[in-house]
Amino acid sequence: MSGASRAVLGLSVVVTVGVVAGVHIQEKVLRQRLHEGVSRDLERQKLKGKAQQEQVGSTPQPEMERSQMLTVEVK
Structure with missing residues (x-):
C-alpha cells in the first residue's frame, strides 16, 4: 500500500x-x-389549571358575601 492510499484511507476513516x-x-x-x-x-398546563381554579374559587365568594349583606340588611 502506498503512502498516498494510506493517507486517503486514514482521512476517510476519520471523516x-x-x-x-x-x-x-x-x-x-x-x-x-x-x-x-x-x-x-x-x-404550563399545571399553572393554567391553578389559575382557573383560583378564578373559579374566587368568584362565588364575593357573591356569597353580597347575599349575606343583603340578608343582614333585610332583617
Missing part, C-alpha cells in the same frame, strides 16, 4: 467517524430539547 459521532450528538441534543418542551408544556 466517517466524525460524521457518525456528530449525528449521534445532534440526535441526543434534539431528544433533550423535545423532552424539555414536554416538561414546559406540562408545567
Whole structure:
C-alpha cells in the first residue's frame, strides 16, 4: 500500500467517524430539547389549571358575601 492510499484511507476513516459521532450528538441534543418542551408544556398546563381554579374559587365568594349583606340588611 502506498503512502498516498494510506493517507486517503486514514482521512476517510476519520471523516466517517466524525460524521457518525456528530449525528449521534445532534440526535441526543434534539431528544433533550423535545423532552424539555414536554416538561414546559406540562408545567404550563399545571399553572393554567391553578389559575382557573383560583378564578373559579374566587368568584362565588364575593357573591356569597353580597347575599349575606343583603340578608343582614333585610332583617
